[in-house]
Amino acid sequence: MTPPRKAAATRKSRPPGQGRKPAISRQDVVDAALKLLGPHRSVATLSLREVARAANIAPNSFYRQFKSIDDLAVALIEQAGESLRDIIWKARSRITEGESVIRTSVETFLQQLQSDQHYLHLLLREGAVGSAAFKHAVERQLEFFEKELQIDLIRLASASKTPIHNADLVSRAITRLVFSMATSAVELPATLHPKLIDDTTEMINMIMVGTQTLAQSQK
Amino acid sequence: MTPPRKAAATRKSRPPGQGRKPAISRQDVVDAALKLLGPHRSVATLSLREVARAANIAPNSFYRQFKSIDDLAVALIEQAGESLRDIIWKARSRITEGESVIRTSVETFLQQLQSDQHYLHLLLREGAVGSAAFKHAVERQLEFFEKELQIDLIRLASASKTPIHNADLVSRAITRLVFSMATSAVELPATLHPKLIDDTTEMINMIMVGTQTLAQSQK
DNA sequence: GCTATTAATATACAACTGTATTTTATTTCG
DNA sequence: CGAAATAAAATACAGTTGTATATTAATAGC
Numbered sequence: 001m002t003p004p005r006k007a008a009a010t011r012k013s014r015p016p017g018q019g020r021k022p023a024i025s026r027q028d029v030v031d032a033a034l035k036l037l038g039p040h041r042s043v044a045t046l047s048l049r050e051v052a053r054a055a056n057i058a059p060n061s062f063y064r065q066f067k068s069i070d071d072l073a074v075a076l077i078e079q080a081g082e083s084l085r086d087i088i089w090k091a092r093s094r095i096t097e098g099e100s101v102i103r104t105s106v107e108t109f110l111q112q113l114q115s116d117q118h119y120l121h122l123l124l125r126e127g128a129v130g131s132a133a134f135k136h137a138v139e140r141q142l143e144f145f146e147k148e149l150q151i152d153l154i155r156l157a158s159a160s161k162t163p164i165h166n167a168d169l170v171s172r173a174i175t176r177l178v179f180s181m182a183t184s185a186v187e188l189p190a191t192l193h194p195k196l197i198d199d200t201t202e203m204i205n206m207i208m209v210g211t212q213t214l215a216q217s218q219k
Numbered sequence: 220m221t222p223p224r225k226a227a228a229t230r231k232s233r234p235p236g237q238g239r240k241p242a243i244s245r246q247d248v249v250d251a252a253l254k255l256l257g258p259h260r261s262v263a264t265l266s267l268r269e270v271a272r273a274a275n276i277a278p279n280s281f282y283r284q285f286k287s288i289d290d291l292a293v294a295l296i297e298q299a300g301e302s303l304r305d306i307i308w309k310a311r312s313r314i315t316e317g318e319s320v321i322r323t324s325v326e327t328f329l330q331q332l333q334s335d336q337h338y339l340h341l342l343l344r345e346g347a348v349g350s351a352a353f354k355h356a357v358e359r360q361l362e363f364f365e366k367e368l369q370i371d372l373i374r375l376a377s378a379s380k381t382p383i384h385n386a387d388l389v390s391r392a393i394t395r396l397v398f399s400m401a402t403s404a405v406e407l408p409a410t411l412h413p414k415l416i417d418d419t420t421e422m423i424n425m426i427m428v429g430t431q432t433l434a435q436s437q438k
Numbered sequence: 439g440c441t442a443t444t445a446a447t448a449t450a451c452a453a454c455t456g457t458a459t460t461t462t463a464t465t466t467c468g
Numbered sequence: 469c470g471a472a473a474t475a476a477a478a479t480a481c482a483g484t485t486g487t488a489t490a491t492t493a494a495t496a497g498c
Contacts, residue, residue, distance in 0.1 A: 018466035019474030042348040044263055047455065058477045060457075069456095125347035128402050129261040135406065166421060173396060173422040180395040183347050187354060202385060203392040207422075210429030237496035238444025266485060277447045279487075288486095 026065045029055050030075055037118050039186050043073050044130055070131040076122055077134065081141030083119040087112045088148060101156065102208070103201045106178065110197060113182055114190070124183045146175045165215035174204050245284045248274050249294055256337050258405050262292050263349055289350040295341055296353065300360030302338040306331045307367055320375065321427070322420045325397065329416055332401055333409070343402045365394045384434035393423050 032055035033046060048069050052059045066072045091108035095101055113120050127138040150171035157164040164170060181200045185193060251274035252265060267288050271278045285291045310327035314320055332339050346357040369390035376383040383389060400419045404412060 017474085018468095018472065020464045020466095020476075022475065023464095024476090040351075042263065044261065044348065048457090049455065059455095060478090061476055063457085064475070128344035128405075129263065129348060139403075139406075165425075169418055169421050170425065172418070173425065176396055176399040177392060180399055184358075186347075187358075199388055199391070202388055203426075206384075206389065206392065206426050206429035206433065208429070209432050210425035210427070213428050213432045214425065237442065239446075239494045241445065242494095243446090267487090268485065278485090279448090280446055282487085283445070 024055065024057055024061070024065070026075070029057075029062065029065050029072065030079065031055075033072060033076060034118050037076075037122070039118070039121050042129070043076060043122060043126055043134075046072075070133055073130060073134045074137045077137040077141060080119040080122045081144060083117065084123060084141065084145060085148075087120075088145070092152075100201070102204050103197070106197055106200050106204070109178060110182060110185055110193060113185060114193075120182075121186060124179055124186065142175060142179070146171045149175060162212050163215035165211045165218065167211075170207060170211050173207055177203055177207075243274065243276055243280070243284070245294070248276075248281065248284050248291065249298065250274075252291060252295060253337050256295075256341070258337070258340050261348070262295060262341060262345055262353075265291075289352055292349060292353045293356045296356040296360060299338040299341045300363060302336065303342060303360065303364060304367075306339075307364070311371075319420070321423050322416070325416055325419050325423070328397060329401060329404055329412060332404060333412075339401075340405060343398055343405065361394060361398070365390045368394060381431050382434035384430045384437065386430075389426060389430050392426055396422055396426075 029051065033043075033051050036046060036050065036054055037043060046069060048062055049059045051069070051072065052062045055062075066075070087109060088105075090112070091105045094108060095104050113124075123138060123141055127135060127142065129135075146168075150167050153164055153167050153171055156162075157167070178200060181196060181203075185196050188196065248270065252262075252270050255265060255269065255273055256262060265288060267281050268278050270288070270291065271281045274281075285294070306328060307324075309331070310324045313327060314323050332343075342357060342360055346354060346361065348354075365387075369386050372383055372386050372390055375381075376386070397419060400415060400422075404415050407415065
């Protein structure tokens with residue numbers, strides 16, 4: 001379908017001198033890889049030739065876009081991160097009502113996971129396997145998530161006069177928890193998703209109550 | 220009356236009919252695979268031939284011990300689970316003092332991770348990639364961990380008169396958190412481990428305070 | 439000793455992998 | 469146009485993979 005957003009031009013567009021016009025773009029290769037992947041297929045199992053086949057290019061043409069499969073994987077992760085940031089944004093815009101911030105966010109997150117352009121799964125599962133560059137790329141995206149969450153938490157705290165203790169740890173813990181639970185969701189039948197949402201919400205709630213209690217007792 | 224019998228074989232003792240004596244055991248193959256693995260090598264990258272080579276057997280002899288590489292992987296996970304249970308036991312025996320239960324446990328966990336017989340890493344990282352059987356095996360070991368933790372939590376709660384709310388969710392959340400943080404530890408230089416222990420301890424502390432506060436407010 | 443039974447190896451094969459080298463196609467500029 | 473430059477494909481190669489089939493080795497019971 002439509003890739004969520006055009007990837008920021010990581011490569012500067014070369015000055016169009018003379019020569020043959022490129023027939024395929026980096027994004028074409030990424031899209032081909034994405035078609036191969038899915039909730040149950042790991043990026044580690046992709047071979048260069050297979051991706052090239054899916055993109056309808058000769059094996060060697062792959063090298064013109066990426067220097068290796070790992071390079072491709074990193075690009076995939078970065079796009080997944082963008083997709084994730086979209087989701088956060090969506091969740092935020094759905095709040096504002098009198099509803100529970102936590103629950104709404106968790107729901108949005110898991111809904112997006114189901115609708116699935118194969119993006120999120122990469123971030124969920126593959127942070128601990130693969131090349132160093134790959135792992136680092138995943139770590140970076142998670143940190144973005146944590147950062148944004150932390151800002152939200154602080155804003156929320158000052159708005160509702162409920163103090164917060166160690167906002168950085170809170171956001172980190174919540175991030176880890178949500179990602180871990182979401183990973184389980186992928187393997188679960190959809191009928192159990194509501195319970196998983198309940199559970200996750202409750203876990204986060206514990207952390208929030210905990211940090212608030214600690215903040216008050218230290219005042 | 221019972222005739223003296225030879226001690227039970229390691230795994231499946233096959234009825235000792237006639238025929239050639241086995242030269243290698245399942246465990247030999249597992250050990251060979253373990254030597255290949257390590258904190259930065261995923262089980263997904265093991266090939267049957269490579270394992271056979273490491274075990275000094277012909278590729279086809281592998282099939283006598285395991286029906287596939289996935290089968291081997293499941294066996295690895297189960298042994299990792301046993302190792303994990305040893306760690307828990309060790310952590311428990313180190314408590315009893317007046318020290319913090321949480322901190323001592325987290326410390327023991329991470330120390331074991333460093334000393335490393337390559338076992339734990341499997342459980343930490345690979346729960347979301349690989350075959351369905353493999354993922355299920357990992358999930359099962361994590362559930363063991365959760366179960367034991369839950370029992371501990373309940374015992375602790377009734378001993379210290381501090382009530383606990385949703386002990387199952389608490390143990391699940393803590394398990395996920397610890398595993399996630401431990402996964403990060405593997406990639407981190409050892410100098411940062413103390414901070415990571417501090418952080419993890421604090422996160423767990425938040426959850427504990429949260430559940431206790433909730434339990435009291437609901438009384 | 440002979441034979442049945444099992445264990446392990448040897449050989450073979452087709453498929454696939456990553457990449458080096460060569461060839462062809464297409465475009466732009468002088 | 470023709471030359472230069474670039475993109476893509478074609479060809480080739482050495483390596484690995486999983487497994488099917490056939491062969492050899494060793495043991496236990498008769």
